[in-house]
Amino acid sequence: MANIQDKIAKLFPEATFEEGEFLLINIPDEKLHSLCETLRDDEELSFDYLVTIVGMDWKESLGCVYYLTSTKTNAHISIKVSTTDRENPALTSVADLWKIACILEREVYDFFGIVFVGNPDMRRLFLNIDWKGFPLRKDYDTNPELNPVSIENERQTDDTYVYTRDEKGNLVKNVSKVFEEGDFVVNIGPQHPATHGVLRFRTAVDGETIKKIDVYMGYIHRGVEKLCENLTYPQTLHYMDRLDYFSAHNYHHGLCMCIEKAAGIEVSRRVQVIRVLMDELSRIASHCLFIGTYCMDLGATTMLFYTLRVREQILDIMEKTCGARMTFNYSTIGGVMQDLHPDFVKDVKALLAVIPANIKEYNKVFTGNIIAKNRMEGVGVLSREDAISYGVTGPSGRASGWACDIRKTDPYSIYSELDFEEVTATEGDSMARFKCRLAEIEQSAHIIEQLIDNIPEGEIQAKVPKVLRLPAGHWFQLMEGCRGVFGVYIESDGGTSPYRLKIAPPCLNLAAVVDHITRGDKIADLITIGGSLDYIVPDMDR
């Protein structure tokens, strides 16, 4: 870390550094772009994966924190940039360096009103286009009269904006169109059987061939980040179940780890093991559902029932221990809600016994089918470079040959002691994404096998103060959800609720990449590709 700091200090004398979890570089806005370019392109550093952009309102200034990861060394670094102009805040865009930055900057603009100069598509992302105010600013007026519930149709426009600076350095707003004149635009969604939730693809087609897709999000935006700012830390946990509801355990685990790290709480080994068991069971259930719904999207309805059989068995196990089949709300800060059910070990062993036969059946019914092969092979190819540039993680990223499993790159909890393989493929097509998930079920089962016979005894809840206050500071935690890398950022001012809680979901990136990989394919391929990416809409909308 020190030599990185020296190197950057030499190149950018105006940068200041803060030590912390990761090295934090303070940089003035003018130098941001060249710093990012250096960090990304330098052979030694190669911070080529933009994990997230955290928009921030520090009251006296507005700004962003960029989290970068090197795919070569797995090192992390963060960059902080701010502006004191609250009236017309503007920062330099890095959308030309990382393709995902375009969407992430739109999100920051939506919540903080910070305009990114050079971003090709500076629209709102989640809120509707007539929304007044920027909700995550600390001076946001929450008066409902300002933004009444509309009973009219939402105003729609094809206009998008690009901000540039003229010679004097003033902001210039240029209007451009999302679609070309005369494009045949089909609305796929928000109510559509194959978008897996209320997501809307505005699809410009030429016959059956897709010309461009405008992903329109926000139909299920609930402002989780804003809500969390007014809740105590234990209360914020409940929202994690409602993001990606198939990785509810994983997300809970992630936020708990972040808070525990900040508060310095040690959790017992029993809790660690239980949490990992639950994470991996969730992963199997989630991938089973993926296989079923994906086959259904392709027209093979029967497969759904075969995969739901396994998922149902897992949900029964969950129900016995957690008391719920969805939104489990199981992990707590410092522990878990209840101890394992007496039947847990027996039930899990029964599950492990049926998994191999089921996977064999899935392969027999679907994977080897000639029609399935024709539909999936070579469809929606995502190269490794694009996967990194778009930050497509999880099984989808690994299918493109990018080893991005946080369980391996940044092992958390007890994953470093476990023996499992990171499943990767090189094809990057829909078939590879499908097969990666199928193979991950086997790996998760293998992890569970190692743990199920030696769950240690111990406390299930560490001692946690009744009123939990985190010391002032900021923390960032990454963890592997079922669909990719889930990041959570907490900034605390020493109070009982977070000053800022930012969630970096994997599904936002998955939806952002759809336009890139469907161009020139058929409408039917959009369904194949969207299904194979396996995004969850509440996760991207938050």
Add this chain to the structure above:
Amino acid sequence: MFDFSIVTSWIDNLLKGWMPSWAATTVECVLIGVGLLLAYALLALFYIYFERKVCAAFQCRLGPNRVGPWGVLQSFADMFKILIKELITLNHIDKFLFALAPYLVIIASMMSFAVLPWGKGLQIIDFNIGIFFLIAVSSIGVLGILLAGWSSNNKFTLIGALRSGAQMVSYELSIGLSVLTMVAFAGTMSVTGIVEAQKEGWFIFTGHIPALIAFVIYLIAGTAETNRGPFDLPEAESELTAGYHTEYSGIHFGFFYLAEYLNLFIVSGVASLLFFGGWMPLHISGWEGFNMVMDWIPSVVWFIGKAIVISFIIIWFKWTFPRLRIDQLLALEWKYLLPINLVNLVLMVIVIIYGLHF
């Protein structure tokens, strides 16, 4: 084997004894119309129930089991529900064409019923170009689907209709050619003629290799022709919500739904006519006792039974295979089925000329 023409000619003579012959013909037409509609409705209801049970069995479910014993009344209840549902009128549509389309579809499938060989002597019209007539009227259906998609003024239905047009026009070729192969083998286009020609053995056995190839192609093309999975692109639930009939409601939707099932029956019925002897029982030359037992089974049972078995295979396809993509669908027809079919026709001609059949 009981000849149903005894019954029909008895009714004919009876009516002609009472009234002038033009009136008798009118009454007969009405009777046939009523009978046809009844058979049509009952078969459709049966098929809905049948498919739901079969697919439930494939999917480890029970299927309908609440209304009536084993759920047999479920499809009656469903059809009654569809009948009393509101026909929603939409703005900005071509109202006349929109209303016309479902009737075109259902009339096409109903007219095909006229030439099916229901049983010995039980056929509505029997003329020398029966098969030709069948192919001609069944093509009217695509017109209804195109109109439905076009007049709905909806982008999904339009894409569905265009897919349907491309698909049905292409697969009509395969159907036509495989039918032609069998017509060449039978030497007649008359439906009764084709059935009678199979007295000594069904064509699938006597025509051996070329008949088998023709049967496989006919089954694939027939599945495509009925817009069923894996060729259900015009509807493609996960892509186009419901394709060409997205905007239809009530009994207008019901007509599309019924026609789909009845087309399934017609395709299987024609397959049983061309390859499995229509109503002709299974005869094995030399086994006199066996043949006599077979003859005791009524011809109507033979025909409908064969049709249901073939339908079962088509239903099996639907609940097993994923859907094809439009370019793959057309490639399958134009690059594979059509050339194979043409070669097969030549093969069949060679078989006939040199007498290589049984």
